[in-house]
Amino acid sequence: MTKPIHILNGPNLNLLGTREPEIYGSMTLADIEFACEAHARQIGATTVFRQSNHEGQLIDWLHDANVNASAVVFNPGAFTHTSVALHDAVRAIEPPVIEVHLSQTAAREPFRHHSYIASAARGSITGLGLDSYLLGIEAAVRCVAKQ
Numbered sequence: 001m002t003k004p005i006h007i008l009n010g011p012n013l014n015l016l017g018t019r020e021p022e023i024y025g026s027m028t029l030a031d032i033e034f035a036c037e038a039h040a041r042q043i044g045a046t047t048v049f050r051q052s053n054h055e056g057q058l059i060d061w062l063h064d065a066n067v068n069a070s071a072v073v074f075n076p077g078a079f080t081h082t083s084v085a086l087h088d089a090v091r092a093i094e095p096p097v098i099e100v101h102l103s104q105t106a107a108r109e110p111f112r113h114h115s116y117i118a119s120a121a122r123g124s125i126t127g128l129g130l131d132s133y134l135l136g137i138e139a140a141v142r143c144v145a146k147q
């Protein structure tokens with residue numbers, strides 16, 4: 001794989017490790033970034049890891065990934081449940097997008113049960129904490145290998 005996998009993170013994920021460890025675990029986003037980079041390296045891939053609290057920035061990064069990434073691992077945070085614009089951006093780009101979530105959104109409040117991203121993404125991995133990201137990277141590599 002010549003281009004990196006872009007790992008994009010949405011709102012409030014910069015707060016990981018500070019509150020709600022029973023839902024999101026005790027790792028910080030920097031811990032997740034480090035683990036993703038190490039896991040990707042083991043399977044011959046490289047990563048670019050980004051977080052934003054702003055919907056438009058995430059859209060711009062998806063457009064950037066269309067040119068500069070082989071695949072995208074995307075945790076859209078709460079925008080998962082609200083954003084038609086992110087749905088459209090995921091649909092608009094060529095590289096496979098794997099949606100990931102730390103928590104099992106289907107087992108949480110009803111407003112988290114619907115994802116606007118799932119129907120546009122190649123696949124979704126939810127509820128496995130850090131492993132959602134690591135399996136997302138593996139899924140991304142496998143999707144690219146099949147192209």
Ligand code: CA2
Binds near residue numbers: 018
């Ligand atoms: O489970 C996930 O990965 C989520 O995408 C996390 C989002 C949530 O809105 C989604 O429904 C599921 C929340 C991001 C982190 O929120 C925090 C809130 C307080 C303290 C730390 C993190």
